[in-house]
Amino acid sequence: MMQTGSTMAGHKRRPLIAGNWKMNGLKIAGARTLGQVIEGYDAALRAKADLLVCPPAPLLYTFAAASIGSGVAIGAQTCHPAASGACTGEISAEMLADAGASAVIVGHSERRSYNGETDADVRARAEAARRAGLTPIVCVGETREERDAGRALDVVGAQLAGSVPDGEGALIVAYEPVWAIGTGLTPTVADVAEVHAFMRAELRKRFGAAFADGVRLLYGGSVKPANAAELMAVEDVDGALVGGASLVAADFLAIAAGC
Numbered sequence: 033m034m035q036t037g038s039t040m041a042g043h044k045r046r047p048l049i050a051g052n053w054k055m056n057g058l059k060i061a062g063a064r065t066l067g068q069v070i071e072g073y074d075a076a077l078r079a080k081a082d083l084l085v086c087p088p089a090p091l092l093y094t095f096a097a098a099s100i101g102s103g104v105a106i107g108a109q110t111c112h113p114a115a116s117g118a119c120t121g122e123i124s125a126e127m128l129a130d131a132g133a134s135a136v137i138v139g140h141s142e143r144r145s146y147n148g149e150t151d152a153d154v155r156a157r158a159e160a161a162r163r164a165g166l167t168p169i170v171c172v173g174e175t176r177e178e179r180d181a182g183r184a185l186d187v188v189g190a191q192l193a194g195s196v197p198d199g200e201g202a203l204i205v206a207y208e209p210v211w212a213i214g215t216g217l218t219p220t221v222a223d224v225a226e227v228h229a230f231m232r233a234e235l236r237k238r239f240g241a242a243f244a245d246g247v248r249l250l251y252g253g254s255v256k257p258a259n260a261a262e263l264m265a266v267e268d269v270d271g272a273l274v275g276g277a278s279l280v281a282a283d284f285l286a287i288a289a290g291c
């Protein structure tokens with residue numbers, strides 16, 4: 033499911049709806065939610081979008097086993113840059129792949145702000161993901177202050193330049209304005225369109241259109257069933273990175289139905 037460049041009627045790239053469970057989910061309730069997602073991923077939804085569920089790391093192995101044959105992919109929320117070593121508490125990309133993940137979110141704004149991850153740190157994690165055969169989902173996005181100061185595109189451009197690895201490897205980018213995460217606020221459709229067109233243009237400049245036009249650009253930040261269709265219809269929006277609403281299977285599935 034992680035190839036780039038596939039196309040569907042109405043979409044230049046096959047949409048991806050990714051659920052970031054963050055630090056939520058215990059094994060029994062989590063398995064129930066995953067089961068509901070798998071059951072709800074019927075032929076009609078499969079025709080519309082890829083699904084990726086990113087639970088907390090302790091659930092990865094059982095989730096990957098439970099999802100075999102379902103078409104639902106399993107991903108992780110971060111990884112360490114090194115493959116192994118004396119890094120107590122850390123988890124490498126190789127370990128995530130071994131547990132059955134096919135993708136990993138890197139550089140989420142919560143990790144950039146709470147864990148002090150810099151663009152260089154995020155890039156190292158994205159490179160580690162590729163090394164392990166995982167697709168990195170590189171997150172970028174401006175704060176409220178940066179947007180109000182008219183700097184949103186500058187900030188996103190600098191994060192993209194610093195966080196996306198060189199080379200034409202597996203890549204997904206998620207635009208998540210920090211002020212839209214968990215707040216119920218979303219940018220206007222015009223603002224989302226502007227940032228996504230800008231990101232596409234930046235990737236084209238750096239990598240050329242043949243590669244850049246195959247990279248899926250996700251929008252994240254307060255995506256709900258009620259606003260999904262409008263956001264997913266925006267040019268250069270190729271899916272969503274969903275936080276809170278991904279914890280409720282019916283909502284997650286309804287967001288995918290909006291593609």
Ligand SMILES: O=C(CO)COP(=O)(O)O
Binds near residue numbers: 214253273275
């Ligand atoms: O951070 C997010 C996904 O990575 C978005 O979270 P919410 O959908 O809860 O706003």
